[in-house]
Amino acid sequence: MRQSKFYVPTLKENPAEAEVQSHRLLIRAGYIRKVAAGVYTFLPLGKRSLQKIENIVREEMNRFGAQEILMPALQPKELWEKTGRWDAYGPMMMKLKDRKGRDFALGPTHEELITTLVSLDVRSYKELPLNLYQIQPKFRDEPRPRFGLIRAREFIMKDAYSFDVDEDGLKESYEKMRKAYNNVFRRVGLKFIAVKAHTGLIGGSDSEEFMALAEIGEDSIFVCSNCGYAANRELAKSKFTYKWPEEDRALTKMHTPARMSVNDVAQFLSVPETMLIKTMIYRTEKGYVAAVIPGDREAVETKIQTALGVNNVELINPDDFEKLGLPFGYVGPVGLKEILPGVVIVIDERIVDFKNGVTGANEKDYHLTGVTYGRDFVADIVADIAEAKDEDACPNCGEAIKEEKAIEVGHIFQLGTKYSESLDACFLNEKGERKPFFMGCYGIGVSRILSAAVEQNNDDRGMFLPLPIAPFELHLLLLNPADKLLKNTAENLYELLSNNGFEVLYDDREDVTPGVKFSDADLIGIPLQIIVGKKFLEESKVEIKIRSTGERVLVSTENLIEYLNDWKNNEYSKFSAVYEG
């Protein structure tokens, strides 16, 4: 492709609207343009990268037996009402009406559609297992679109759905997708890690997320480098122990005026924060919950959801405290049920041995000391509800776990019969009995991969995508088109490289200085630059610059193709699949 005719509007300055590197660079380098918050156009460079990512995804899905289809973005309300998700998804769905006033949504996901589809066409166990996927835009009216492509309201997603006769079949399908996903993320060149995950709105039992490591990641994951344990903060288990005073102390009410925070109380009473027990009050669809956790840790709402089997968990606000007759900042589990009848008390499993702790006294300006679990109060539920922290002990092997920030680029779920039952999607088994499909669903944020890759591969001059997803393989720079020899050389090289199967962007622009070409090239970040300029005149060799490392070598034109083939093979071998289909 001749750059003089190629639409690559690069920007010299950072766009004011973009804060994170990947967002800035994708705009500056002419990969994307914003249309509205969380809505983007892909320019030729961006589209080419996207296409490469899609093809890798496609190849791996096909390799593991999935078949590509295409479903509409536009979906009628009725389907969503059957599963109850028209309301559950709520404002996250982009809703609209047709001219007759019929309600539609732009699909945020496709479980309803695919399940209905398959239930109509698949009648027998003989046709199972089946795995169907598509690559297509999804619409989610995110409360807060962010970071360009990373949290967009319209984005490209690969979603796959598997249908099996039973649990074992589902596990097998799931396992295949796990392999496919590992291949995909290796092949697109991301530094990633697979973690245990919370299922959220999609539902189902088991799920794993594929996380691209990045500072700006919105997720926290905990990873054990010793045994390989890895989990999202939303459900990461960890071991930690706090020391409690041995002797039996009496429950004592202490005057702690205007000391509401853990920190204040600990200082005031001259005890470590770990002696304090926090009580957080949440509202759920089944009533109030008091989460009793260590003073120096946060409660994790998704863990509370799991422990109680509820969907909504919301911290109550200070106004609510007053209405409920609770003293804000002084709530504790002892005697709580008398003030708030019906409250479910949940205690974190790692502190059930606590003795002589400090809690709120449920009275303004007072705390209790000497609080001992089992003696002074008992919880209704003992569960893992407190957050894990960096350097906690691994739940499996006991080594220290590390916290990492990451971007979720893929998520696989074992749904079971959640959707097939609510949509009455059944098949006949060998005995002629009607059975609901066992389903799995599997998502990849295709456009998000692009952002994540840029986030992992950039410097102060621009980005450098891994070869498998870079828009071109080579960037041929003709520095001085006015020089006949140089121009001829570059033109010939362009033809030679193209004829040898390389994807080349050829900067043949005549009205642009070398400095601009260098800057644009580094910004756009095509993996390898071939520079035809002064050095060629001096040494009769072209200069090759590896964008990511800045490394430069001189290669004669005769040896160029061989050199490039070696480089290319070597580069691709770094990003090869690990699982066979």
Added chain:
RNA sequence: CGGGGCGUGGCGCAGUUUGGUCAGCGCACCUGCCUUGGGAGCAGGGGGUCGGAGGUUCAAGUCCUCUCGCCCCGACCA
């Protein structure tokens, strides 16, 4: 949805506090000359009515009201 910030040529910004030659700067763009290994130089030129609506005033980019959009921090997710 709560908190904070911002909307002025294509992009990045100044001007708003203290209404009145304030519509300006840099980049980009167009023409010409010149230059060609790290976003060149000189000369000339085109382009905005200040997010939108309403109001106050002799006078509004500047003050008031409403409204729309965008970004950042928190609760949600590929």
